[in-house]
Amino acid sequence: MDMKTKRIIRLLSAFFALSILWSCIEASKKVGPHDIQASPAKAKGIQSNASKEFKTRTGKTIMISETHPLGQSLSSIKISTKDFEYNYPEIYKERDPISDIFLSDLDINGFDEIYIITTSVGSGSYGTVLGFASNKDKSLSMINFPEIQEGDKNFVGYMGHDIFRIEGRTLVRTFPIYKQGDTNQNPTGRTRKLVYGLYPGEAMWQLKVEKSETLNNP
Numbered sequence: 001m002d003m004k005t006k007r008i009i010r011l012l013s014a015f016f017a018l019s020i021l022w023s024c025i026e027a028s029k030k031v032g033p034h035d036i037q038a039s040p041a042k043a044k045g046i047q048s049n050a051s052k053e054f055k056t057r058t059g060k061t062i063m064i065s066e067t068h069p070l071g072q073s074l075s076s077i078k079i080s081t082k083d084f085e086y087n088y089p090e091i092y093k094e095r096d097p098i099s100d101i102f103l104s105d106l107d108i109n110g111f112d113e114i115y116i117i118t119t120s121v122g123s124g125s126y127g128t129v130l131g132f133a134s135n136k137d138k139s140l141s142m143i144n145f146p147e148i149q150e151g152d153k154n155f156v157g158y159m160g161h162d163i164f165r166i167e168g169r170t171l172v173r174t175f176p177i178y179k180q181g182d183t184n185q186n187p188t189g190r191t192r193k194l195v196y197g198l199y200p201g202e203a204m205w206q207l208k209v210e211k212s213e214t215l216n217n218p
Helices: 003-029
Strands: 051-055 061-067 075-082 090-095 098-104 113-119 127-134 140-144 163-167 170-176 191-199 205-215
Touching: 051 098, 061 098, 061 113, 075 113, 098 163, 113 140, 113 163, 127 163, 127 170, 127 205, 170 205
Parallel strands: 140 205
Antiparallel strands: 051 061, 061 075, 075 090, 098 113, 113 127, 127 140, 163 170, 170 191, 191 205
16 A cells, blocks of 8 residues: 555545534533523413512512413512511412502502503403502502592593603503594594502592693694
8 A cells, every 4th residue: 555545545444533522512512401491481381470679669569470270361460568567478369460560648648559551352352450558568458549430531432552751759550542433543533541549448549530631643
């Protein structure tokens, strides 16, 4: 065997050795089934349970977490507290998903309330409020948010699409006004603005409409 042939054989042997080594390295990089970590929000049957904490001006903590055991269209909302005299764990099932949360002292008594805004999934986007007031930092009490009653002039032309915000010491709700024949995506009326104040009631705190006005759209 001449020198040229021997050199070719050595080169081919080195090439095959490198190919086998490279294959082993690539195989070691592959992730086996036991290594896969699914995102909680995407994994079937696994729900995110991250709790959001809200600190009141008196240094107390209110924790809110949301899960979707029945799918993304409905939520279970858990409210709990820390550093209150009586801590408050409660779960509200089959609620619309949370769209916003406000911490404010609407009745100016020195103790913050928390307002959880929920909005239905779908074209209507109907909003409501799950609110809780502090009983002088001893515990939390639920705040009644009035349901829409048939014949209520404040809701003539109402088809959802609520927006809530805090303005000063009030909770403000705005929504488009629909005229007969309007499609869900094209209201042709103006905008209704409802201003809610917080008042003590016989059984629980109450959010009541203090002012209603119809705004001209820009």
